[in-house]
Amino acid sequence: MSTANPTRRRLLLRAAAWPIGSALAAAGLSACAQQTPVRLAVLGGLTGPVSDLGLAMRDGVLLAVELARAAGRAVELLEFDDAQNPNKLPEVALRMASAQVAAVVGPVTSNIAQAWIPLAQQHGLLTVSPAATSDDFSGLDDQFFRVSASTSEYATQSAAFAVQRRGWRRLALIRDDSNAVFTRSWADFFATQARSLGATVAEPVPYRGPLTPLQAQTVLQQALEQQPEVLVLVANANDAALLAQLARQLQPATALFAAEWASSRQLIVRGGRAVEGMLVAQFVDRNNRSESYLLFLQRFEQRFRRSPEFAEVVAYDAAQVLLHGLAQQAPDETLKATLLRVRTFPGLQDAITFDDYGDSQRPMVMSEIRNGRFITLGA
Template sequence: MTLRPWWGALLVSLLLGCTPDKPIRIGFIGGLSDRASDTGEAGRNGMALAVEQRNQAGGIHGRRIEIVVQDDAQDPAKALAAIHALVAAQVDAVVGPFTSSVAAVVVPVLNQARLTTISPTVTSGDFVGQDDYFIRVNRTTRDNAIDYARLLYQRGQRRVAAAYDARNASYSDSWRKEFRAAFTAQGGQLVAEVAFASQADTGFGDIVEKMLAAQPDGLLFIASAIDVGRLAQQAEKRAPHMPASASEWAASESLIELGGQAVEDLLIAQSYNRDDTSARYLGFHKAYLARFAREPGFSTIAAYDATTVLLQAMERQERGESVQQAILKYGPFQGLQQSIQFDRYGDTPRKVYFTEVHGGQFVLLK
């Protein structure tokens, strides 16, 4: 039988109407091959679990979600190439980045492309109060530094020496300056501020020597888990009874694995409650262990929350609304342990929990 032109066009239209809607594509950008890759890998896993669970529940209005992964390698040039690749792939939104230094590189590109991006862990004050396409589910360096300054002073520390990773300057500079201001206001003094660039051959013993030369009564490390572990090991050799603390950036499972006995009694804040016994968190924890055969970390929880916010906003998104508008409009969103509500700039508060390392475990302060 020969089809008339109009019948052929109708048949094509019907066939097209039967094809499934194209998937929603969400980009991921994080460090998967650098010295702080533990944060990026844990974040990627948290995002993957959130997406898998949503797909098992039917996706978003019947559309499946796909993840497009890009490694920023904690390197400005690679981060720029990675974000351009996500823009070229025409993803619908992005989860990441996980460090403030990478955010400083990629956010201008994202804003130019009008691509909504939600970061699980970026805290630098450089990104607070900005009317742009960059959303954060974490609190700020100011919030964290003020809490640390208050707690260290309460514990009797008056002269604190800090070492900080200048490679993530947007974060470490902001954190250090906020801590200095808050600690000074308490009556304390930041007696040393030792910069270093995180590399395999970094002389961590020399860094600790410079910190101790200022005769502090406490050490503060503003760095990733791998570097805090090595700094703590050098501090244990030179000043074994000196109180030490580390910024929340290092609060991953790798800290204990790499630091060993040297990180015992280390004070560090967590962005989630590891002892949570709620059904929601226990269900997540069980699913994560079954899927990845390891404990979730702070970036896992943050990425799971960030992805959950994004998917909930997309589900509620109305015709003509951008993803960014939906995130700002349709909150609060239910995270694993707390409700997440954004202000007009895409900023949100987040509760933290101070812990100490005891017996190779993060133990909540009572």
């Protein structure tokens, strides 16, 4: 992905390793740096199998921080790469604590969030996730907030759309258990809802991604043995694209449906003609016409020379929650207490309102891929 300032990007990527003393000394050299900047951290898979989401999240946060600095806020962004590997997180948490970050945006996937939440609690790292939606995180009094709704909300709504709106009665699921804390619960909620509406749902076919073409063919053949009307893919964009390509070869009449994890442009880029007509659940309305969202699109495209995806939007929202919260934080008040006191924060498309446990709601949007674009479907 290109940016308007590659040198600055490289500096930001090294920022997590800067000694705190040298960072403060550098800040002191500037006549305009009259106060120690507030440090925000972004935590995501900046390398590894789903780096498209991690980098997209980082860019959404980076834009929010740059706009805050342009408005006179003393804010610094530090980047931490989890490489989609939970084993890296204890060391990451220690580095964040040493850097005295005020709060964290991330992670973007539920399997990383599952390992991160206890560490955030241990080190007092207030965390706002853009897209870790597993129900395992709901109703917990901890340091973890999120700006998207839970898996149960999205999966049950997806099942209702598939059965009631499209009339499908035979469904098969494929799920990626490398992110099992998300995919298993999504598949379970989807299947339960679809069956309650009279559909037949085969037992999900699991795998651990990333997929090779040979593995994908094996997984697909197992799912297609059920002769489903629709194949539901609970997978990331790259794997969903590969599965779609092979499905079009093996059984082209079968409809395709993807959970929101796959809803980045990588699905279209890698899937090509094979993903045309695929339904994709989303929690961002790409056709939204609100003033705040249109202004965000303009600013993002000017800064990064590309259009944002869902991860950039929800990450920007998460960063804005923290920036608004820090601006309203009272003396001797924790940031967590501030977020729970303020409760409602502006979002690009919808207001973000937290409950007592830092959970929130974000409407699901159903889309269909047509002519290489995600087209929002009406209610």
